[in-house]
Amino acid sequence: MDYIIKDGWIVNGKKEKPFHGDLVIENGKIAEVGTHVEIPADFPKERVLNAAGGYITPGFLDIHRHGDWQAFGNGDDELLNRQGLTTVVNGNCGLSVAPAGEKFGKEIARFLSSVTGDFRWGKDENTDDTEGVLFSKKKEESCGISEKEIEIAALRIMSTMSAYLSALGKEKRSVNTGMLAGNGTIRASVKGYASGKLSKEELHQVWKAVEEALSAGALGISLGIAYAPEFEYDRDGLVEALQPLKGTDIPITTHIRNEGDGILLALQEVISVAEELQIPLHVSHMKCIGRKNWGGTPVKILKLFDQAAERGVKVDFDLYPYLTGSTQLVHLLPPQFQEGGTDAICARLADPFCRKEITKVLKQPSDIFENIVELAGFDMIYASTLHTEKFGSFAGQSIAKIAEQFGQDPYDTLYDILLEERCQVTMLDTIASEEDMLYFLKDSRANLISDAIYPAGGKYHPRVYGAFPKLLTDYVRDRKIFSIEDAIYKMTAKPAQVLGLNRGILDKGMPADINIFHLDHLQVHADFQNPDQFCTGFDYVFVNGKMVVSHDTYINQENNMTGMVLKRNQP
Secondary structure, three states, rough: OOOOEEEEEEOOOOOOOOEEEEEEOOOOOOOOOEOOOOOOOOOOOHHHHOOOOOEEEEEEEEEOOOOOOOOOOOHHHHHOOOEEEEEEEEEOOOOOOOOOOOHHHHHHHHHHOOOOOOEEOOOOOOOOOOOOOEEEEHHHHHHHOOOHHHHHHHHHHHOHHHHHHHHHOOOOOEEEEEEEEHHHHHHHHHHHHOOOOOOOOHHHHHHHHHHHHHHOOOEEEEEEEEOHHHOOOHHHHHHHHOOOHOOOOOOOEEEEOOOOOOOOHHHHHHHHHHHHHHHOEEOOOOOOOOOOOOOOHHHHHHHHHHHHHHOOEEEEEOOOOOOEEEHHHHHHHOOOOOOOOHHHHHHHHHHHHOOOOOHHHHOOOOOOOOOOHHOOOHHEEEEEEOOOOHHHHOOOEEEHHHHHHHHOOOOHHHHHHHOOOOOEEEEEEEOOOOOHHHHHHOOOOOOOOOEEEOOOOOOOOOHHHHHHHHHHHHHHHHOOOOOOOHHHHHHOOHHHHHHOOOOOOOOOOOEOOOEEHHHHHHOOOOOOOOOOOOOEEEEEEEEEEEEEEEEOOEEOOOOHHOEEOOOOOOO
């Protein structure tokens, strides 16, 4: 035995009522879980941990993050572990950094930088391999290698899912990491950001990339149909592109085409795709954007899911516990004006006539695309990452506020920001209803996520640091909307089921990913003014049997870096 945890309320992840008991960890696994465990006379006292009446739960699983580059160089391990996260899955919303192929890799990396951040590589001290360690932008001065070397290494790792997971496997992490293959990135790897349908040859290249990604161990295929270049697919095009999945249990996780006025049509589209392909469907970050869509629409959505289930379609969904979202600012533009990649977008934004055409579209409601400008308004849309001399000091302000200071129309301000910043801007947008959020989260098909993105520079959304404890503090402890067992299920066993991960349950023989905390002690400190604040209140966090957090202290030791790369069909 490695550890004996005594005197805790065990919440096993199965929605069962907590019971008072003990737990034993041995060789990275749960060796025993029960009402009482005897302590051998010769067992080291320092290995007996007293939970003191706190909760013992599975480690939390976040199956929707965008930390594709943060997964390297121990970039975000501490902020993950200190909020009880022991497993994360990246590559969501069709925006994975791999498989990017070789031809368009640089263009794809640039397009994704406002979501996944920049790649910054440093040499491992023990090797000459430049693929050794990924550094954040803040650490780039210590990398010690040229920008050219950085670029070559990163593009090589992006090229295939096999290359990405192989490089990830060389990393020493204190968190388990899985990866989805982005359908948008796969299309971009073949055709770039050009418009139009795929040729027969291009379609075969897409299938080959999908098959390679799945063979390498990708947990599924993520879709971001609202984003370039994936919005070029119509319903039949999606079915065609996803043919390698037909008749399997491989899920698609999808950011639907429209979360506003056209949300029901958008959901019908992806349900139809999943039904024809006979595959599981998981809808990402469920919400209804726009006040006029609040209240009645969620009822219709869950009825739609019930009807799909009656026809044999497996549908699940996830959401985060915030009313403010975050994505690329360029996503505000109508799809037809996002075609062709960054250079083409900037050329349009520099054209006065084209600006007028964009504005005309944005001033009208739409059930074709997600018109966040019309649904939320510029006073509720904030530019959270700005880098240039002209706009850098305005980071965190609303587009309306920035426009006011420049004395111009907010539409022109939006276009100026995108043009000046080369579209590498992240936004925050307050768009959802708490009543809707809770209605969705109470459904048995729902699981919790963060949707954490890591833009290069600027402020993070507080969900990066605090989404999971927030459910426990705000909605279990303070408002008593959820029971502890239901909330833990939505953060552990449920997300594990979605992607077929052997995690999320406290049973004998399961990996020892474990959290120990007192609910009264948990605190989420990250907010929109100060988002990069660690959570506090976790007594202990274990990953594969190794203690990585002890009383809010991250234990950054090499022998604690037992996080695994999780692959599909892995035991």
